[in-house]
Amino acid sequence: DRSVKIPLTVFCSAVALFVIIMYLCVPIGSLFPTWGYKFFPLTFKWYEQVFTKYKGFKAFKDSFVLSLISAPITALLSMIISYLVVKKKFKAKGFIEAVSMLAMAVPGTVLGVGYIRGFAGGLFHTGILQWFYGSATLLVIVFVVRSLPTGTRSGISALRQIDKSIEESAYDMGANSFQVFMTVTLPLIKDSFLSGLVTSFVRSITAISAIILLVTPQFLLITVQINEFAEKGSYGLACAFATILILITYGSVLLMNLFIKYFGTSKKLQEAE
Numbered sequence: 001d002r003s004v005k006i007p008l009t010v011f012c013s014a015v016a017l018f019v020i021i022m023y024l025c026v027p028i029g030s031l032f033p034t035w036g037y038k039f040f041p042l043t044f045k046w047y048e049q050v051f052t053k054y055k056g057f058k059a060f061k062d063s064f065v066l067s068l069i070s071a072p073i074t075a076l077l078s079m080i081i082s083y084l085v086v087k088k089k090f091k092a093k094g095f096i097e098a099v100s101m102l103a104m105a106v107p108g109t110v111l112g113v114g115y116i117r118g119f120a121g122g123l124f125h126t127g128i129l130q131w132f133y134g135s136a137t138l139l140v141i142v143f144v145v146r147s148l149p150t151g152t153r154s155g156i157s158a159l160r161q162i163d164k165s166i167e168e169s170a171y172d173m174g175a176n177s178f179q180v181f182m183t184v185t186l187p188l189i190k191d192s193f194l195s196g197l198v199t200s201f202v203r204s205i206t207a208i209s210a211i212i213l214l215v216t217p218q219f220l221l222i223t224v225q226i227n228e229f230a231e232k233g234s235y236g237l238a239c240a241f242a243t244i245l246i247l248i249t250y251g252s253v254l255l256m257n258l259f260i261k262y263f264g265t266s267k268k269l270q271e272a273e
Contacts, residue, residue: 001220006254011248016231019216023246026112026239026243026246027175027239028077029235029236029239029245030046030047030236030239030242030243031043031044031046032236033045034236035163035235035239036235037234043157046236046237046240047237047240047244049237049240050237050240050241050244054225054237056244058220059220059221059222059225059241060194060222060248062219062220062221062246063205063220063221063222063223064250066136066139066140066143066219066221067143067201067204068141068201069140069143069203069207070143070147070201071147071185071197071198071200071204072197073144073205074143074144074147074148074151074196074197074200075193075196075197075200076123077144077148077151077220078148078150078151078152078154078155078196078200079151079155079186079189079192079193079196080098080154081096081097081100081120081148081152081155082094082152082154082155082158082159083159083181084154084186085097085156086159086160087159087167087185090178093172097112097152100148100149101149102149102150103145103146103148103149104150106210107209108146108207108208108209108210109209109210109213110267111112111142111145111146111209111210112142112209112210112212112213112214113213114140115133115210115213115214116133116137116213116214119132119133119138120132120133127144134214134216134218136219139211139214139215139219141248142205142210142211143200143203143207144200145273146203146204146207146210147155147203149202150196150199150200151196151199151200152205152267154192154195154196154199155192155193155196157192158188158189158191158192159189162185162188162189165225166181166184166188167184169173170183170184187199194259195256195257198249198252198253198256201252202249202252202253203247205222205223205249206223206245206249207223207246208224208226208227210224211223211224212224212227222241222244222245223245225238225241226238226241226245229241250261
């Protein structure tokens with residue numbers, strides 16, 4: 001067993017090191033004076049240009065605000081759909097679960113083309129809801145749809161671990177379905193809800209496949225900027241945008257972990273024991 005564990009440990013460590021090195025290439029590359037030609041002395045000029053010349057503040061503000069709006073909507077919808085699928089019995093349950101998972105099976109570019117065909121020139125080219133295409137509302141809906149499968153699967157997994165007797169006791173005491181969900185079920189899946197909230201935020205702020213087809217000049221998004229500068233060969237600027245995006249996403253995950261550690265359900269269970 002020991003002879004097997006040592007090579008396995010070495011292999012896992014090598015894979016982890018490779019992943020870390022690939023991520024480090026981005027911030028290191030953002031410090032090169034000229035990518036692929038001049039590597040020293042290291043400079044912060046690309047970060048300066050991000051905020052002074054290429055509207056970095058607007059890009060980060062638009063991405064952050066749209067992702068922040070979509071994240072709680074996605075998390076709440078995920079928990080509601082999960083609750084209906086796991087705890088309720090009705091004919092359309094399978095249909096609702098299938099629709100919530102549909103975005104996982106459809107590529108983002110296909111989703112983007114579908115929204116273009118459906119809303120460019122109004123709803124199915126009728127002129128109705130013509131304002132909808134290119135609006136912030138459409139981008140938020142795309143963010144929600146793309147993140148919904150992940151949050152739903154997480155919620156379903158968490159709800160299936162809850163003993164039915166806990167909710168049945170609440171029903172016996174006169175509580176209705178909404179009261180049971182808000183006062184019994186939701187507190188028990190709080191950690192899963194927070195996880196879905198942050199996961200949705202991270203997936204939204206890093207989305208590119210569908211968004212790149214739907215975004216208009218009215219909005220500047222980080223991922224679109226990264227793709228644009230990479231296509232132009234401006235890898236220093238692309239790496240600078242990507243480095244700041246990495247810091248935002250990892251910072252969000254870190255804050256979630258700290259919140260769950262000190263205020264989550266597991267913390268309360270440890271105190272009770």
